[in-house]
Amino acid sequence: MDKVESYEDFSYHSHDRYEIYYFHGGECKYLIGDRIYRLQEDDLIIMNGLTLHRAYPEPGIPYERSVIEFSSEWLRPILNNLNVPELLSPFNQLSNTLFHIKDKEKSAEVKALIKKMAEKLKSSKQENIVENRFQIGELTSMLMQLLFKVFELSKQQLENNSLAESxxxxxxxxxxxxxxxxxxxxxxxxxxxxxxxxxxxxxxxxxxxxxxxxxxxxxxxxxxxxxxxxxxxxxxxxxxxxxxxxxxxxxxxxxxxxxxxxxxxxxxxxxxxxxxxxxxx
Structure with missing residues (x-):
């Protein structure tokens, strides 16, 4: 989880990784392509990365957010081996979508998992063991848990999207x-x-x-x-x-x-x- 107080790096950007953006609190708008979202606490955005996007925080007001990026090229074979390729469906079919997590228990679970991932990444960098296969395995397991939670949040929209698809x-x-x-x-x-x-x-x-x-x-x-x-x-x-x-x-x-x-x-x-x-x- 990052508390952001400096805004010079918030330019439009894109990348070839999927992204999960979790907003913990503060004042911020988020622009994805031609859409603007005014973020609320416990908003979660999933993005395919290719669409131009940027945070647009209120000047002088810190806000807290967490960003998880991952490569679909790296993860897809793992999901296929585990017979759960549908975990990437929200990113492929509902890319650039915002969810507001109203259920406090669910939001607490997501925040705890993201915080745990951030701490693990930070300790890995400090100890210079990012390449350690056990650390990578643990982070992959946590990412899988997070993707299951995102999939649960997306289920209704995926069903609606499937019915309405032209x-x-x-x-x-x-x-x-x-x-x-x-x-x-x-x-x-x-x-x-x-x-x-x-x-x-x-x-x-x-x-x-x-x-x-x-x-x-x-x-x-x-x-x-x-x-x-x-x-x-x-x-x-x-x-x-x-x-x-x-x-x-x-x-x-x-x-x-x-x-x-x-x-x-x-x-x-x-x-x-x-x-x-x-x-x-």
């Missing part, structure tokens, strides 16, 4: 699922249309209607977020390796596009991230 939304969901699996490959609109067996013109129109993005904008957003992840985590990878593993044809095209989007070169972004991580440890 053919158009079903097509777009299938497009997103396919793109999320293949965006690192050289793909075209024809490839997606062929896979879904629909007209690429109809496909392009409904994707923009539902998401607000063109298909290529979404693909490039996925690639940029993948590149940011590789630059932050895999410091041994060259810029060429990062560009190819993110779906770009070559490093020069990648560097130009990355700088246009991020206002930094890939190397500058990596260095700024490394400095920020060093300062927080």
């Amino acid at each position: 053919d158009k939304n079903i097509h777009v969901k299938k497009m997103i699922e396919w793109i999320d699996t293949h965006f690192c490959e050289p793909i075209t609109l024809d490839d997606i249309a062929h896979h879904l067996n629909i007209s690429k013109y109809y496909m392009s129109r409904i994707f923009k209607d539902v998401t607000g993005y063109t298909i290529m904008q979404y693909i490039m957003s996925c690639r940029i977020n993948r590149a940011k992840y590789l630059l932050e985590i895999h410091l041994d990878k060259s810029i060429l390796e990062v560009s190819l593993e993110s779906g770009f044809e070559d490093s020069s095209h990648f560097s130009r596009f990355f700088r246009k989007q991020m206002k930094l070169t890939p190397t500058e972004y990596r260095n700024s991230t490394a400095i920020r991580m060093k300062n927080t440890n």
Whole structure:
């Protein structure tokens, strides 16, 4: 749980990880895409990370929140092995949704679990044992418990969403699922249309209607977020390796596009991230 009193870092951002945001108290609005939420104590937000989002706190008024981020690429095989892949359904089907936990017992359980996770992460960093498999196993177990609680909160909305889902939304969901699996490959609109067996013109129109993005904008957003992840985590990878593993044809095209989007070169972004991580440890 973090008590936040400085606001210079609250810029719009996106990332390729799922996010659970828990608001403990204070004064804050939260912007996700074009939606604005005025947060109340015990509000919980789930996000897919790709949609631009930011906290907008009241100047001079501290507020408390907890943020849990995790990679679906890392967690999905674990959930599949345990035969509970549906625990990611809230993030896939209800992404960018706010829940207000009215039940005090449930909110207390969630807060206690998040606090325990935060303490475990903090002690792991202090003792320099983040790579210890027992610590990782314990944190994974706690994350699973938290996902079960999120799934319980989401059940009614998931059922309503399933009943109300139109053919158009079903097509777009299938497009997103396919793109999320293949965006690192050289793909075209024809490839997606062929896979879904629909007209690429109809496909392009409904994707923009539902998401607000063109298909290529979404693909490039996925690639940029993948590149940011590789630059932050895999410091041994060259810029060429990062560009190819993110779906770009070559490093020069990648560097130009990355700088246009991020206002930094890939190397500058990596260095700024490394400095920020060093300062927080």
